[in-house]
Amino acid sequence: MTRIVLASASPRRRELLRRIGLTDFTVRVPQVEETCPAGLSPEETVVHISREKSLAVESAPDEIVITADTMVFLDNKRLGKPADEAEALSMLRALQGRRHTVCTGVTVRQGDCAVSRTRSTDVWFRHVGDDELRAYIAGGEPLDKAGAYGVQGQGALLVERIDGDFFNVMGLPVELLAQMLRHFGVILLGNPDTVREA
Numbered sequence: 001m002t003r004i005v006l007a008s009a010s011p012r013r014r015e016l017l018r019r020i021g022l023t024d025f026t027v028r029v030p031q032v033e034e035t036c037p038a039g040l041s042p043e044e045t046v047v048h049i050s051r052e053k054s055l056a057v058e059s060a061p062d063e064i065v066i067t068a069d070t071m072v073f074l075d076n077k078r079l080g081k082p083a084d085e086a087e088a089l090s091m092l093r094a095l096q097g098r099r100h101t102v103c104t105g106v107t108v109r110q111g112d113c114a115v116s117r118t119r120s121t122d123v124w125f126r127h128v129g130d131d132e133l134r135a136y137i138a139g140g141e142p143l144d145k146a147g148a149y150g151v152q153g154q155g156a157l158l159v160e161r162i163d164g165d166f167f168n169v170m171g172l173p174v175e176l177l178a179q180m181l182r183h184f185g186v187i188l189l190g191n192p193d194t195v196r197e198a
Contacts, residue, residue, distance in 0.1 A: 002184070004024070004025040004026070004066065005057065005064065005066065006028075007030045008030075008053075009029045010171055012172070016167060016170060016174055017066075019174070022188070028057050028058075028065075030053040030056035032049075032053050042076060042078075043105070043118040045105075046103045046104055047069075047105035047118050050067045050069045050106055050107040050116060051116055053067035054109045064109070064110045066106070066108055066177065067106070067109075068171065070103070070104040070146060072101070072146045072147030079091050079094075079148070080146055081145060081146055081148075082148045089134065091142075092128070092137070093133065095147065095148075095158075096125045096126070096127055096133075096158070097125060099124050100125075101121065102121045102123055102147075102169045104120075104168050104171065104173055105117075106173065108180045115180050115184075117179075117180060119176050123161075123162050124163075125158050125159060126160040136154055136155070142155070151169045
C-alpha cells in the first residue's frame, strides 16, 4: 500500500483526510517561510507556498506527500492570521456584509513528480454587530485562523452563504485532492480497502 504523508500541522486537514478514507497517514510538519514573489495572483500565491512546503519535506521515493496552503483574500488583499484580538476585530469588521475569497493551493508529490492545483471559494458574511464579534473573539477561535474565523466552528454563525467548495474553506478541497491522488495511482472511492494503488 502506498504510504501517505500529510505535511501540515492543521488538525482540520487531518480530520478531512480521515473523513475521505485516508486513515493511515504520517504527519510531518514542514519548516518553511510562507513568503512568495511580489505580483502573484491569489491563486499563484497559494500554489507557490504549497510547492515550497512540499520541497521542505523529506520523503522516501515511494511516499506520497500532500501539502496545502489556504489564504483569505478581501479585494485581492491577503488576510492572514491576526496577531491579537484587536487585529481579529479589525479583520472581522472588514469582512462583514461583504464577499471574500478563500484560496487553497494543493501539491501532491512522489519523488521528483509533483502536481499542484488550486481551488477558490467565495464566502459572504452577514452584517454582524461588534457585540457578536467581540463575543466570538473572546472564545479564542479566530486567533489561529486566516481571516480571523473558522467556518467549521462558531465562525459558521457569521457566514451568510458560500459559493463553491465548503471543504476548501476548511483548508483542504477534498474532491480536488482525490482527483490529484488518482494521478499517483491512489483511488479513494469505490474500493473496499478505501485506498489502493491503481
